[in-house]
Amino acid sequence: MxxxxxxxxxxxxxxxxxxxxxxxxxxxxxxxxxxxxxxxxxxxxxxxxxxxxxxxxxxxxxxxxxxxxxxxxxxxxxxxxxxxDPVDQQFQGRVHVQLPSGLGQIFLPHLLSLQRLHPELHLMLSLDDRIADLVTEGVDVAIRLSSEPPLAHAARVLARVETALFAAPEFQAVHSVSELATLPHVRFSGIPLDAPLRLLSQEETLDVKVNTVFRANTSDALLQALESGIGIGGMQLPLAARALKNGTLVPILPAWRLPDRFLYAVFPDARFIPQRVRRVVSVIEQLLPEIMKKN
Missing domain, CATH: 1.10.10.10 (Winged helix-like DNA-binding domain superfamily/Winged helix DNA-binding domain)
Known part of the structure; x- marks a missing residue:
């Protein structure tokens, strides 16, 4: 043997x-x-x-x-x-975590504190908005924003994330959804260029064709584009919270929002999830109620 x-x-x-x-x-x-x-x-x-x-x-x-x-x-x-072993070894060994770039920046200070508290834990963080191949890239858990769970891997819902429209304070006032079609827009580059903007209110759902003038593949780049005043764009509420508090962004058409997305913990194989990986996900999950507040 x-x-x-x-x-x-x-x-x-x-x-x-x-x-x-x-x-x-x-x-x-x-x-x-x-x-x-x-x-x-x-x-x-x-x-x-x-x-x-x-x-x-x-x-x-x-x-x-x-x-x-x-x-x-x-x-x-x-x-x-x-x-x-009677000694608590739940935070020992390597854990490779992939996080969306924007939310990853919010989680980063907390994960660094976790690393300091547990020197035997070896965190490897990938702050990346692309969809990684978990198996070939050796990712233990990916924290992903999506409208639906991935088909290829085991996943668990951690939170619902709201997305709304924002612009810089100096951007022109918008009074109706119909005005959006003529105004410059900022969007994630993973969305097809000709895809309509879907908006929801309490009563209805609308698809609006928008004039996309700027695209980027990271949340930070989209946030800076919005703050620069070049257009209107959707942003997850946790990512917009600081800019709203600082006054560098304002809500646009607050009665409307983009479709909600969900934050998933995605694992390469459900047959065995190491305890250290479960514990890191648990720490992230405990942070979510505070992070997801509408500040």
Missing amino acids: NNKLNAISTFLCVAKAGSFSAAARQSGMKQSAVSQQIAALEQELGVVLLHRTTRSMKLTEQGERYSRDMQLVLDAMREAEMRL
Whole structure:
């Protein structure tokens, strides 16, 4: 049993390092011993895990699947062993968290405090509005804003996020939805250029064609564009709160709002979510009631 676990660990090291020589250096083994362990594992499993040439190494389809599954198994074993220790080890190890750029800036001071309180926790934060490939990029949990849950991964709703229209104080007054079609607009670049702006009131839903003059792929760039006075745009209330308080943004048509979005915690695999990942998500979730207030 121990020999097989060693071979599996060696295989995972090779898969992560990308070559036998790199895996040998990292593990302190001879390259020939690494090769022998992989060959013995392949013989026992009856499948080829790695395609080898004199210059390169690549996982087979079975190798990729086995690598993902065995990493989950070893992580679960380590988690079980940690729970045997009476010392609280829930905040130990690496946790790679992807956050939307705007909300990520709000969460950042709290996550830095968490890191200071738990030196054995190794946070890796990606503040990014793109949709990352959780498996290939090694993301443990992605905090995502979306109108619906992702189809490919396990997800849990953390909060509902309201979005409204804003502009700089010096921007011209807007009295009706019909005026929006003739005014310059600021929008997220992930939205198709010709997509209408959907607005909701208590009584109705309208789709309005708008004149988009500025697009950006981060919330901070959109916020600065709105504050500069170049147009009207939608912004999640938590992201607009400080600008509203400072007077650099004002609401536009407050009786109307954009469709609500939801904040999800998205996990690469629901079969095993390490306790340290659950704990970090719990910390984020505890912050949300205060962050989501309409300041």
